[in-house]
Amino acid sequence: MAVQTAIIDENKLNAFLGQLVGELGATVNAGLIVLGDRLGLYKAMAQSGPITSAELAEKTGTAERYTREWLNAQAAGNFVTYDPATQRYELPAEHALALANEDSPAFVCGAFELATASLKAESQIESAFRSGAGFGWHQHDPGVATGCERFFRPGYNANLVSTWLPALEGVDAKLRVGAKVADVGCGLGASTRLMAQAYPRSKFMGFDYHQESARGSSSSRSPGIAPSRTSTRSGAPTTRSRPSCARRARSRRTSVWRSAPRRARRASVTSPPRVVSRGSAGSRRPRSTSSTKLVRNERAGGRNARPPSRLAWRAENCG
Numbered sequence: 001m002a003v004q005t006a007i008i009d010e011n012k013l014n015a016f017l018g019q020l021v022g023e024l025g026a027t028v029n030a031g032l033i034v035l036g037d038r039l040g041l042y043k044a045m046a047q048s049g050p051i052t053s054a055e056l057a058e059k060t061g062t063a064e065r066y067t068r069e070w071l072n073a074q075a076a077g078n079f080v081t082y083d084p085a086t087q088r089y090e091l092p093a094e095h096a097l098a099l100a101n102e103d104s105p106a107f108v109c110g111a112f113e114l115a116t117a118s119l120k121a122e123s124q125i126e127s128a129f130r131s132g133a134g135f136g137w138h139q140h141d142p143g144v145a146t147g148c149e150r151f152f153r154p155g156y157n158a159n160l161v162s163t164w165l166p167a168l169e170g171v172d173a174k175l176r177v178g179a180k181v182a183d184v185g186c187g188l189g190a191s192t193r194l195m196a197q198a199y200p201r202s203k204f205m206g207f208d209y210h211q212e213s214a215r216g217s218s219s220s221r222s223p224g225i226a227p228s229r230t231s232t233r234s235g236a237p238t239t240r241s242r243p244s245c246a247r248r249a250r251s252r253r254t255s256v257w258r259s260a261p262r263r264a265r266r267a268s269v270t271s272p273p274r275v276v277s278r279g280s281a282g283s284r285r286p287r288s289t290s291s292t293k294l295v296r297n298e299r300a301g302g303r304n305a306r307p308p309s310r311l312a313w314r315a316e317n318c319g
Contacts, residue, residue: 110150
């Protein structure tokens with residue numbers, strides 16, 4: 001059966017090619033935005049007014065040639081303005097709110113850091129497409145976590161305490177009196193620290209399975225926040241300040257085994273099990289193996305010791 005050739009609409013094709021060229025320019029310029037953010041070029045321009053490439057390079061400790069090429073690309077994209085008569089560039093005040101002021105609700109450089117860092121995992125994600133294996137947040141470049149925090153933090157600063165929490169019935173009042181709060185998926189802890197500053201009578205605990213985020217949150221605690229009111233934990237046992245119930249139980253069983261006399265430990269492993277059953281008072285008789293109870297020096301921690309019930313174990317080790 002012959003395949004019918006589609007009739008091409010050149011206007012649609014040209015419109016789509018124009019869209020792709022715009023996407024290409026945005027992709028390339030995303031890296032330039034990240035450079036301007038990391039090198040402090042936007043912040044220096046916001047503080048200086050009209051400036052030449054040589055002056056900006058001197059302020060930021062960068063090479064003039066590279067700085068000039070960066071400025072020309074920014075001018076071509078209308079990120080900055082350029083005056084040919086004076087050969088000076090200027091970052092408009094409105095653009096500075098988005099590119100140079102990290103406290104501004106309009107700040108977006110974190111989003112570009114997040115986007116460009118995500119692209120670094122392209123080869124691993126290609127492999128995941130072929131194999132079907134997962135690709136975790138923790139496997140990304142660290143710029144994904146830091147960019148995400150810088151992107152969302154301005155929104156938290158503008159809305160979390162003033163709008164979002166008061167919109168939840170009764171939550172604001174409880175936090176002002178004093179409550180315990182679990183911030184699950186806290187990342188680098190921007191929201192956790194912000195709530196701790198706003199509600200000094202409450203205690204906040206941030207949780208994140210990503211170890212590096214949890215550790216970074218703990219190491220970057222804001223001034224004026226007492227450690228007793230804020231803390232972060234990851235899913236890794238090494239970051240917990242107090243051992244889990246299971247770890248404490250394993251430690252207890254190990255210590256009992258090691259502290260038992262060597263003769264008792266040898267007997268618990270080598271001696272055959274005694275088969276006993278419950279009968280009348282003072283009597284014991286063999287039973288079938290399907291209903292036997294293996295006893296091997298439970299106090300010494302023998303390998304066939306019968307484990308306690310789950311409820312008893314939790315009461316003993318977690319209570």
